[in-house]
Amino acid sequence: MDSPLDGELVRLRAADEGTIRALTVLSNDPELIPLALAGIFPAAEAARVAWWRGMVEAGATFFIIERIADARPLGLANLRDFDTRRDNAGLGIWIGKPFWDQGFGKDAVRTLCRYAFDDMHVRSIYLDVRADNSRAIAAYRAVGFSEEGLLREHTFADGAYRDMLGMAITRPELQGA
Amino acid sequence: MSPIPRPASTSPLEGELVRLTALDEETVRTFIAPAFNDPEVQLGLVLPFPQPGQGAIDWFNGWRGLKEDSAHFLIQCLATQEPVGQISIESISPRDRNSEIGLWIAREHWHEGYATDALRVLCRFAFDEMGLHKVWLSVLGSNPRARGVYERVGFQLELTSGDEHMVGGKRVAVHTMGMLRDELVL
Numbered sequence: 001m002d003s004p005l006d007g008e009l010v011r012l013r014a015a016d017e018g019t020i021r022a023l024t025v026l027s028n029d030p031e032l033i034p035l036a037l038a039g040i041f042p043a044a045e046a047a048r049v050a051w052w053r054g055m056v057e058a059g060a061t062f063f064i065i066e067r068i069a070d071a072r073p074l075g076l077a078n079l080r081d082f083d084t085r086r087d088n089a090g091l092g093i094w095i096g097k098p099f100w101d102q103g104f105g106k107d108a109v110r111t112l113c114r115y116a117f118d119d120m121h122v123r124s125i126y127l128d129v130r131a132d133n134s135r136a137i138a139a140y141r142a143v144g145f146s147e148e149g150l151l152r153e154h155t156f157a158d159g160a161y162r163d164m165l166g167m168a169i170t171r172p173e174l175q176g177a
Numbered sequence: 178m179s180p181i182p183r184p185a186s187t188s189p190l191e192g193e194l195v196r197l198t199a200l201d202e203e204t205v206r207t208f209i210a211p212a213f214n215d216p217e218v219q220l221g222l223v224l225p226f227p228q229p230g231q232g233a234i235d236w237f238n239g240w241r242g243l244k245e246d247s248a249h250f251l252i253q254c255l256a257t258q259e260p261v262g263q264i265s266i267e268s269i270s271p272r273d274r275n276s277e278i279g280l281w282i283a284r285e286h287w288h289e290g291y292a293t294d295a296l297r298v299l300c301r302f303a304f305d306e307m308g309l310h311k312v313w314l315s316v317l318g319s320n321p322r323a324r325g326v327y328e329r330v331g332f333q334l335e336l337t338s339g340d341e342h343m344v345g346g347k348r349v350a351v352h353t354m355g356m357l358r359d360e361l362v363l
Contacts, residue, residue: 085343086351126338149336152355153311155273161310166336166353 004119006068007111010104015062015076020052021045023064023073026096034157035133036094055080061120065095065108074099077112079122087123088168089116106139113143113169114177124170130155131163144173181301181361189306190250192298195291197250197264204251205237206230208260212283220344221320222281245269252282252295261286264295266303266312274310276303292323296330297363304358311357317342318350327354331362 005012013019026032028042043051052062060080064073075095082089091112095105116122129136131150145167153161183189190197200209210233212218219227240249247267254261262282269276278299282292303309314332316324318341328334332354341348 086338086341087343124339146339148338149334149353151313151335151353152333153357154275154313154355156310161273166338168339170339 004115005063005111007107009068009102009107010074010111011066011068012063012077012108012111012115013066015052015064017049017052019064019073020049020062020076023076023096024048026073026075026098027094029097032094032097035130036136063112065093065104067099067104074104075108077108079112079116079120079125082122089120089122089125091116091125091127093127100135105136106142109139110143110174110177113174117171117174124168126166126168128154128164128166130157131165137165137167140167142175143169144175145169146173178358181305181358182363183301189302190298191255192294194255194289194294195261195298196253196255197295197298197302198253199242200237200249200251200263202234202237204260205233208283209233209237209251209263212260213263213281215284217284218281221317221323250299252280252291254286254291261289261291262295264299266299266307269307269309274308276307276309276312278303278312278314292326293330296326297361300330300356300361301363304361309358311355313353313355316352316354317344318352319344319347324352324354329362330356331360332356333360 024045027037027048033041055078056062059082060078062076062078065075065077066073075093077093079089079091093105093109113125116125129140148166148168151164151166154164155162184191184193210230213233214227246269247265249263249265251260252262252264253259262280264280266276266278280292280295300312303312314327316327333356334352335355336353338351342351
């Protein structure tokens with residue numbers, strides 16, 4: 001393996017304004033938004049850039065998920081809320097709908113976790129996922145995440161309050177990396 | 178859906194023992210900054226170290242009630258008009274209709290029931306005046322007394338982070354507790 005940011009199918013790259021703009025069309029997918037982009041609605045490129053810039057100023061690190069085969073950007077991931085006393089960070093990720101069910105998300109999460117553990121020295125990583133998003137939950141489980149609890153009626157999407165599942169992982173639990 | 182009952186007082190921000198009032202710079206300087214810096218108070222919070230007094234004033238001046246995603250209140254004793262602590266509602270999500278609550282009580286006023294009463298007032302305010310669906314908070318595993326207060330008011334344990342928080346050389350769990358409108362215990 002050449003780079004710690006290379007997985008088997010995808011490569012993580014630093015996000016810049018141009019790539020955030022380029023991902024706008026994928027991120028505005030009406031099926032993706034209620035599943036994975038809590039609180040974020042279809043938005044213009046400029047609004048996506050402003051959101052990204054605000055997150056970066058608050059300390060988040062963003063990665064473009066790029067398909068190794070053709071360098072095409074498929075989605076976006078971030079690590080945020082680095083906490084020294086807890087030694088952890090939160091993970092956020094989305095993959096554009098045309099690229100679902102092909103293993104890209106799993107490969108990206110595994111690569112990002114490995115990078116966070118081995119190069120950023122994060123001890124554990126947590127995330128929230130809609131409890132009815134079985135595709136994402138299966139991918140997180142396959143990478144080694146386990147459940148920490150259920151946040152009841154914690155988000156509103158698709159016409160109803162929905163439970164959110166909290167999941168987390170530490171280095172020894174990471175599978176296949 | 179009927180209103181949550183409240184004491185005879187006409188203000189939605191008054192309980193049986195306390196009133197929630199606006200912060201002002203003078204109170205931040207004379208009460209909030211020093212009381213918040215008590216190491217015993219900070220042990221229960223997730224801040225790593227004492228904050229310079231000017232930091233509290235700068236924080237207050239940066240907020241000043243202008244932001245729609247958070248509100249911070251002084252907890253005032255009804256009987257003596259004395260400030261006893263601070264309570265906040267933050268990360269208000271318009272879409273999810275939920276919000277995180279944080280509070281602390283000055284050490285000399287612990288065990289007097291102020292936290293319980295202030296929480297009841299703020300939760301009722303959040304549900305019946307702000308129209309929220311849920312409130313939630315975090316509590317350290319090393320702070321069972323606070324957790325007892327939250328349970329008494331109606332918060333339910335939803336998540337325990339196996340990822341632990343460093344306190345006094347030991348790692349302790351972090352619990353997330355949540356409350357829906359009809360779970361508030363008066």
